[in-house]
Amino acid sequence: MANPAKRPRATSPVNGPKAWEDIELVFGGGSSRHASSALLRMCSPVFDRMLGSGMQESQERVIKVEVATRDEFNVLYDLLTPGALSKSINKKHVDALLRLSDYYEIDFVKEACEEVLLQMPVTAQRLLQASKHGLRRQQERSVKQLGQSVDATGLLLLHDESPELLLAVACAMKGYAVCNREEVVNLKVAADAPGALSLKALRSSDMGHPVEVVALRTWTIRLLKERLVEEMGLSYGDVRMWDFFDNKIFATLEDELDAQLHDKRIMDGQPILLEERDNHGNFTFVSALRQNSSST
Numbered sequence: 001m002a003n004p005a006k007r008p009r010a011t012s013p014v015n016g017p018k019a020w021e022d023i024e025l026v027f028g029g030g031s032s033r034h035a036s037s038a039l040l041r042m043c044s045p046v047f048d049r050m051l052g053s054g055m056q057e058s059q060e061r062v063i064k065v066e067v068a069t070r071d072e073f074n075v076l077y078d079l080l081t082p083g084a085l086s087k088s089i090n091k092k093h094v095d096a097l098l099r100l101s102d103y104y105e106i107d108f109v110k111e112a113c114e115e116v117l118l119q120m121p122v123t124a125q126r127l128l129q130a131s132k133h134g135l136r137r138q139q140e141r142s143v144k145q146l147g148q149s150v151d152a153t154g155l156l157l158l159h160d161e162s163p164e165l166l167l168a169v170a171c172a173m174k175g176y177a178v179c180n181r182e183e184v185v186n187l188k189v190a191a192d193a194p195g196a197l198s199l200k201a202l203r204s205s206d207m208g209h210p211v212e213v214v215a216l217r218t219w220t221i222r223l224l225k226e227r228l229v230e231e232m233g234l235s236y237g238d239v240r241m242w243d244f245f246d247n248k249i250f251a252t253l254e255d256e257l258d259a260q261l262h263d264k265r266i267m268d269g270q271p272i273l274l275e276e277r278d279n280h281g282n283f284t285f286v287s288a289l290r291q292n293s294s295s296t
Helices: 035-042 047-049 056-060 070-078 094-103 107-117 124-133 136-148 152-161 165-172 181-185 223-231 253-263
Strands: 023-027 031-034 062-065 196-202 215-220 240-243 248-252 270-279 282-290
Touching: 023 070, 031 070, 031 282, 035 047, 056 062, 094 107, 094 124, 094 270, 107 124, 107 136, 124 136, 124 152, 124 165, 136 165, 152 165
Parallel strands: 023 062
Antiparallel strands: 023 031, 196 215, 196 282, 240 248, 240 270, 270 282
């Protein structure tokens, strides 16, 4: 008996879409690819809303992708199929994948990207990236490490892009677990008096711009001396006035007291940091702006 003829295997066009790829994605420059709407909707709330009933994309079965190139999206799409995430997300693609997974709200890819970033070196740019995309662990790690190793270029970048992150790194440099305006407000300070030194907190959104300040309270020079030298047991040699922008010693406390009490040598709006060193070698900081001579 003759063997029955074999049924020919169904094949898809070599360059055409597979049967389940029922929508077209169009990228900049005119390139495109087909994709499964079911897969995209299952993995991404953003695509689910776009392809929902009544939406233009649902009716036309075409979606414009303006946040990625075709190659970048291909890498993301290949990770969406069952079991595909076991493939390694490498350093070459992690930035694009993080950006796209955050935009399209694909949480499991975003979490996988964070795992890769946690194994990579910390930089100021990586801290900004973690903050932008809500990577809590990467942000906390970056703040802590930058507090030990940030350079001038990194500080300038944070100053320009995110005063909040600059404040966080500055606090990490001094070993603060938390640093915010509420802590500064808790400073025990005195009322106005002749020869006063006004303590103010720069608004985080205006850090580095002395015209935008929030006044707290005012120290008199004598009470400042009493607080730092007598109550805390510090000597003049342990206390320095620091230039915030140049990051260098501006004057000793003794020089500053002399200037304000005698010479009236006061520069209006000069931002400084008052450094306090205790007997254990620890440091704390408060933001300060000196009053001009007419106010004293």
